[in-house]
Amino acid sequence: MPKVKTQYVCQSCGHVEVKWMGRCPGCGEWNTLVEETVSPRGAFSPSKARVVPRPILSIPAQSENRLSTGISECDFVLGGGVVPGSLVLIGGDPGIGKSTLLLQVSHAMAQSGHRVLYVSGEESAAQIRLRAERLGTVHSELFVLAETDLDAALEAALELKPRFLIVDSIQTVFRPGLASAPGSVAQVRECTGLLLRVAKAENMATFIVGHVTKDGVIAGPRMLEHMVDAVLYFEGDRHHMYRVLRAVKNRFGSTHELAVFEMRDDGLREIANPSELFLSEHRDMAPGSAVVCAMEGRRPLLLEVQALVAATSFGTPRRMTTGADVQRMNMLLAVLERRLGMQLGSCDAYVNIAGGVRVEEPAADLGIALALVASHRDRPLRPGVYIGEVGLTAEVRAVTRLSERIREARKLGFQRCIVPASQSAPEAVPDMEIVQVRSVQDAIDQAF
Structure with a gap:
């Protein structure tokens, strides 16, 4: 009776080893190598009906049905x-x-x-x-x-x-x-x-x-x-x-x-209309609340960013996010403290994207930063939509598809947008005030 050959395969990444190991060398996960039987495979034999390569110009173009x-x-x-x-x-x-x-x-x-x-x-x-x-x-x-x-x-x-x-x-x-x-x-x-x-x-x-x-x-x-x-x-x-x-x-x-x-x-x-759903419980005069516009593929989404900044009760301040990147929030807090002189090093900071949606686009940076400032000052922002990426020197950088974001904001009833001044002027939208800013400080001056 022929001897059965076995191998150990990682259930996370598919890495194969000839003997069991506690940690997978491929992905670093522990206790994921499982013994499996090696199935014999037949040798390759060319088919009688051989497939002949064809020039791409000879292949008829077909539309997707x-x-x-x-x-x-x-x-x-x-x-x-x-x-x-x-x-x-x-x-x-x-x-x-x-x-x-x-x-x-x-x-x-x-x-x-x-x-x-x-x-x-x-x-x-x-x-x-x-x-x-x-x-x-x-x-x-x-x-x-x-x-x-x-x-x-x-x-x-x-x-x-x-x-x-x-x-x-x-x-x-x-x-x-x-x-x-x-x-x-x-x-x-x-x-x-x-x-x-x-x-x-x-x-x-x-x-x-x-x-x-x-x-x-x-x-x-x-x-x-x-x-x-x-x-x-x-x-x-x-x-x-x-x-x-x-x-x-x-x-x-x-x-x-x-x-x-x-x-x-x-x-x-x-x-x-997801934007209308996510903003159904938004309150304009709430401190620490800002509206941003994120692109999900071809669809612009208006979302509410909620921030809370409070004095910490522990030696190390807590930084937590729901729906946003915590590392991105830490960077924005460092920019606000170093470039704008805000004392946030001894404060807890929390950011939440209302509605359970996760936002990873940098275009939401300006809204998150202004929501943190509004919570720290305990003052509400002016009604509007805040669009822009924030750099390490506190500049507001350009974003993609700005005109589509502005039109979506107007569709939901907003009449004011703060956008980056570093890109070409967006097309005019009726009954919409477009404010262009170059830095976070300029956006703060316009937002309050």
């Missing part, structure tokens, strides 16, 4: 709809609503006349029917298969020939030919590769659900995100009603697009 998901916000994030034959990965925390979103998408696709196969490795068919009854997503063209054997699921899909295939989730399905357990690096990589080949060969649009780790990334090897055509993250706090669908990769459209949904008892409801 996108298919609507039936949910306009999902179509917006995907770049206009689903491309047939594409493989889309949706990740998110457990219980955030990924299965609910895909069940609603399945129902909308079925209503459009497309056959849908929903393969679930986490729920039974009866459980899916109960959830579909609650959401009102029962349709004759929606087929359900509770199966974890991916080979059996794909055999059923090839017989049914659906236009859309949904696999929930990639960590629960497995291929019997591999000795690894479901959810391991080898299984996730092999199952995704097989789904990719079937999707391209059958021109079948495929959605797969991926769990995320405690760090907020898709569980499994990083190459999983490179194998698929689009990666969507479904984010939000389970204790709040709002969810954000964000595109971080899209081969058929722009990345960093964003859609907002509201979680209700009967499912997810799309929010057509």
Whole structure:
């Protein structure tokens, strides 16, 4: 009997070692190396029907025939709809609503006349029917298969020939030919590769659900995100009603697009105007509150920045953020103290982006800085929108798509914008006062 060969594979990054180690040399994580059996692979043999390279000019140009998901916000994030034959990965925390979103998408696709196969490795068919009854997503063209054997699921899909295939989730399905357990690096990589080949060969649009780790990334090897055509993250706090669908990769459209949904008892409801939602509880005369405009892909979002500066009760001041980068806030505090002479070294500082949205764009720097100043002075800012990046010398730097941000502010009823003076003058917007500033001190003079 031939000896079985084994190897140790890291469950975080896919690094392979011949012996067990406590810490992975590839990613530095502890206790992630798991023993797996090495499956013998046959030698490469060229196919009889050889593929001949063709000049690119001889390949006919074809336009993308996108298919609507039936949910306009999902179509917006995907770049206009689903491309047939594409493989889309949706990740998110457990219980955030990924299965609910895909069940609603399945129902909308079925209503459009497309056959849908929903393969679930986490729920039974009866459980899916109960959830579909609650959401009102029962349709004759929606087929359900509770199966974890991916080979059996794909055999059923090839017989049914659906236009859309949904696999929930990639960590629960497995291929019997591999000795690894479901959810391991080898299984996730092999199952995704097989789904990719079937999707391209059958021109079948495929959605797969991926769990995320405690760090907020898709569980499994990083190459999983490179194998698929689009990666969507479904984010939000389970204790709040709002969810954000964000595109971080899209081969058929722009990345960093964003859609907002509201979680209700009967499912997810799309929010057509997120800016109005996030500013619904904004108070103009509250000290420490400022309105900024951040670009999420092609969509400008007006958000409320709340800051609180108070004398510390401990030896070391606390600096905490929710929805903003804490290192960016520390830099802004250092600029305010060193360049403007504000005594903030002995103060606690807290910054919150209202609505549960995370902002990483530097264009929100000016609003965060002014909110910190307003809280420190205990004085409210003048009503308006504050746009600009702050440099280490306290200058206000240019941002992209300034005219779109100003138009979004006017649409929400604002009549004043403070913008950088370092870039060309934006186009005039009716009933909008545009104030250009060169430094944070100039913005403070205009804001109070």
